[in-house]
Amino acid sequence: MDIVVCFVTCPSKEVGQALAKQVVGARLAACVNIVPGLQSVYVWQESVCLDEEVLLIIKSSTSSLERLEQCIVENHPYETPEFVVLPTSHVSERYAAWVTESLS
Numbered sequence: 001m002d003i004v005v006c007f008v009t010c011p012s013k014e015v016g017q018a019l020a021k022q023v024v025g026a027r028l029a030a031c032v033n034i035v036p037g038l039q040s041v042y043v044w045q046e047s048v049c050l051d052e053e054v055l056l057i058i059k060s061s062t063s064s065l066e067r068l069e070q071c072i073v074e075n076h077p078y079e080t081p082e083f084v085v086l087p088t089s090h091v092s093e094r095y096a097a098w099v100t101e102s103l104s
Contacts, residue, residue, distance in 0.1 A: 003091045003099050004065065006058040007084040008072055009040060015077060016054040022075060023058065028068040030102035033057040061103055 006029075010016040013036055020032035035055040042049055060068050069083050091099070 002062040003088050003096055004060055004062055005086045005088060006056075006060060006065075006068065007082060007086070008056040008058060008076070009038065009053045009082045010056060011051070011053060011077060013054050016056050019072065019075060020056060020058075023060075023068060023071055026067075026071065027103050028064050028071055029058045029060045030099040031059045059099055061099065064103055 008019070010019060013034065016034045020029075020034060023029040024032060033056070035057065038053045038055050040049075040051050040053050058068070065085060072081055072083055
């Protein structure tokens, strides 16, 4: 199983918690870390925006990615939610086994 790490930003801790519970409960993610205190600067509709956000760091697998992304897009309040996937070059054997077990 190829383990991946996904980044998703959310407008609040409450939204992040709800999404995290949903994807873990559906076994689309083994674990989600919620990192508070982000400031995001970006261009949206021709304006530079500065917003407070939280970051979800989602541990999942390549085989779950399509369903995970669909769940995020369907349940996220943003019109265009961030969904960035990073491959892993190494995952400890015991952690990989736990992720695999958590997703099955």
